[in-house]
Amino acid sequence: MRDHRRIDPRDRLIVALDLPTVAEAEEMVRRIGPAATFYKVGLQLLFAGGIDLVRRLTGEGKQVFIDAKFLDIPETVRKAVESVARLDATFLTLHADPRTCRAAIEGRGASSLKLLFVTVLTSVDPADLAREGYARDLGDLVLDRVQMVLDTGGDGVVASGAEAAAIRAKAGDRLLIVTPGIRPAGASVQDQKRVATPAGAIQAGADYLVVGRPVTAAADPRQAAEAIVDEIRTAVEKQ
Ligand code: C5P
Secondary structure, three states: OOOHHHOOHHHHEEEEOOOOOHHHHHHHHHHHHHHOOEEEEEHHHHHHHHHHHHHHHHHOOOEEEEEEEEOOOHHHHHHHHHHHHOOOOOEEEEEOOHHHHHHHHHHHOOOOOEEEEEOOOOOOOHHHHHHOOOOOOHHHHHHHHHHHHHHHOOOEEEOOHHHHHHHHHHHHHHOEEEEOOEOOOOOOOOOOOOOEOHHHHHHHOOOEEEEOHHHHOOOOHHHHHHHHHHHHHHHHHHO
8 A cells, every 4th residue: 555645755765776786886875875765776786795785774774675576486486575575675576467466475474575566667669569479558558467466466566657647547546656767857868768857757646766877877976866855855745
């Protein structure tokens, strides 16, 4: 269930630690200081000592989003989620497949780990879907999978700013929406194609924003994070 109204705007920014080594990630966390409380650790770092980093961050009171996008047979998913649940992370990503979703819910047991589902990867376009044998329209497939997450009891979805409003309209307050592809007005878009500003994503219904390079590649990461949090706060106040 979505409880965004009680979340401090500062806790709604998730900084993506897309860095090659734990040492660089730790240095980044140190530079950002109190400006961010929530970090995303993805596959690059998980396989380079990132699990210990997750433990250290949660031990320091930070929240951690483990972006591992699990998809496997139900028994493997269940056991893997049991292991993740022991790390005290806040979010874990999985692919939006019904058996994966049910197995993950079993695996997290009574832990507070929240399960977020990727509906359709943003790198997939309609031609890719057709080649993979899907006859569905991409937007419809996203909403079908959102329905599946609702039906099976997942906590939320990862969605771009462009999809967030339609998902919010369908799911109401029953799902968390976590939105990457965020670029403050005037920032470089880099390889992202469909970007939203922090305020635009909040207005579209996002609960949490995932921001990587606009913070980690900034000359002053702390100041960049503070500016995004200010923008989130102003957007929330207007809601
Ligand atoms: O540097 P940037 O802000 O583009 O980083 C965004 C982060 O969100 C990256 O870790 C990227 O893998 C992740 N992400 C994304 N688009 C998605 C899902 C995840 O950019 N649809």
